[in-house]
């Protein structure tokens with residue numbers, strides 16, 4: 234019950250944040266300053282920063298870790314199928330592993346990557 238309510242709140246925040254995010258672009262478009270001339274874009278143009286640099290503020294996704302956990306879950310799924318086929322004991326259920334760079338929302342206990350978590354949970 235509460236969780237559902239919270240998810241609605243979170244969604245609201247998410248929508249608001251998106252609007253705020255677009256406001257910067259909107260402002261630049263409305264003014265006589267071309268959007269391309271805004272500081273960050275200029276820095277990208279001049280090669281001072283790369284577009285990806287913005288993302289590097291967040292912890293880089295550990296693709297190796299994710300790859301490993303993907304392989305693991307495939308193996309586990311396979312062993313369950315095997316156990317069902319052979320009538321043997323089912324392997325112990327293990328919840329899906331969440332990558333270490335994921336953040337759990339303290340309110341609704343859903344997990345988000347760093348970027349999504351920032352948008353989802355007001356810090």
Ligand SMILES: [Zn+2]
Nearest residue numbers: 243338340341
């Ligand atoms: Zn939440």
